[in-house]
Structure formats: structure tokens, C-alpha cells
Amino acid sequence: MWPHTVAILIGGQSKRMGSPKHLVTLPSGQSMLETMIAFAKKISPTTVIVGGKVEGVRSVLDRRTLHGPVAGIEALLASEVDSQYLVVGCDMPYLQPIHVDPLLECNGNAVFSFENHTLGLPLKIHTDELVHCTAYLDSGRKSIRGFIGKLPHTTVVLPDEFRNSVTSLNSKEEISKSFGDNG
Numbered sequence: 001m002w003p004h005t006v007a008i009l010i011g012g013q014s015k016r017m018g019s020p021k022h023l024v025t026l027p028s029g030q031s032m033l034e035t036m037i038a039f040a041k042k043i044s045p046t047t048v049i050v051g052g053k054v055e056g057v058r059s060v061l062d063r064r065t066l067h068g069p070v071a072g073i074e075a076l077l078a079s080e081v082d083s084q085y086l087v088v089g090c091d092m093p094y095l096q097p098i099h100v101d102p103l104l105e106c107n108g109n110a111v112f113s114f115e116n117h118t119l120g121l122p123l124k125i126h127t128d129e130l131v132h133c134t135a136y137l138d139s140g141r142k143s144i145r146g147f148i149g150k151l152p153h154t155t156v157v158l159p160d161e162f163r164n165s166v167t168s169l170n171s172k173e174e175i176s177k178s179f180g181d182n183g
Helices: 032-043 068-078 097-104 127-138 144-150 160-166 172-179
Strands: 005-009 046-050 084-089 110-114 117-126 154-157
Touching: 005 032, 005 068, 032 046, 032 084, 032 097, 046 068, 068 084, 068 117, 068 127, 068 144, 084 097, 097 110, 097 117, 097 160, 117 127, 117 144, 117 160, 127 144
Parallel strands: 005 046, 005 084, 110 154
Antiparallel strands: 084 117, 110 117
16 A cells, blocks of 8 residues: 555536536446545545545645646645645546556656656655645646646656546546446
8 A cells, every 4th residue: 555645636617527527426326536535545545635625535625726736736735634645636437556556656756648648647746846836836827737847757658558547537428438328
């Protein structure tokens, strides 16, 4: 088990979904958030929700509104919950521990790439990056990939067979397509 914290981002606007993504019920009967909390418990003894409050789970609220996932990461790094985090989205229901093990095995910050493109999440990050995160947001930028590009990090090439496992589901159509007509 990884000795640090898994952080689940839930603070997005969910424009394409039409309702908060973390509350969307999957064909399994669980919400996307319940699925991600179960994932986190397989990896770490500590889980934190970022961007909203969830009963029974430690939560960290964003310090800035409408600044995307980087603002959630800033709040997380400032929270002092831990010194390292695996940051995931609430909308990655196929994610399993085997998929993130290569990131957790890296020293320092780590992120996946696929077909020469950096993926924003999952992201392994250290609290030392708070100053960089704040400076990035203060400069008016919000892109998670842009932020990662400013960090020292290890890039792990995502194996082809893991590609769908790290995909975020952003709309009801994507859920339906991903899970079949039962979604």
C-alpha cells in the first residue's frame, strides 16, 4: 500500500455532464465518486476529496473558484494533509491500482503520456510544488497540462492496454458509450 494520500478532484463545473459528475450513477449502481473512493482505498490509507464537501471523507475546498483542476491542486498542496499525493479525477471509473503503480514507483512528480501527449491526470505530486502552482495560477493560466509542463517530473509512457482506464468520462453520452446502452 502506498503510504501517501489519494486526492479525488470533484470541483469542476460539469458543463458537458449537465450535473455534478461525482454524483452521476454508473450502471453498477455506484456513483462515480463512490467508485473512485473504492479505488483510493485499494491504494492508500488516506483519501481526501478536493473541491467540495463529502460526508465521511476529509475534504479540501478550492481557494479559487473557476480556475479548474490546477486550483484544486493548489488547495490540496496548501492543505498540509500529506507531503505527496496521487491526484485523480472523480470521473475515471475504470482506474485500478495496477494502472497507477508506474507513477507511484517514480521518485518525485510523475505523470503519464500517451502518443507523445502529456495526460493531466492521474498526477503524482509533492507539496514542494505549491509555490509553482500558485505562481502558475497567479499568471492567469489554468491548463493542467501547462502546469505540469512547468514542473520537474517523470513522464511515464502509458501502455496501450491502459489507455481507456485513465480516460475521464465527461458526458452522459460518454458514459453510455463506455458502458454500453445501459449507461
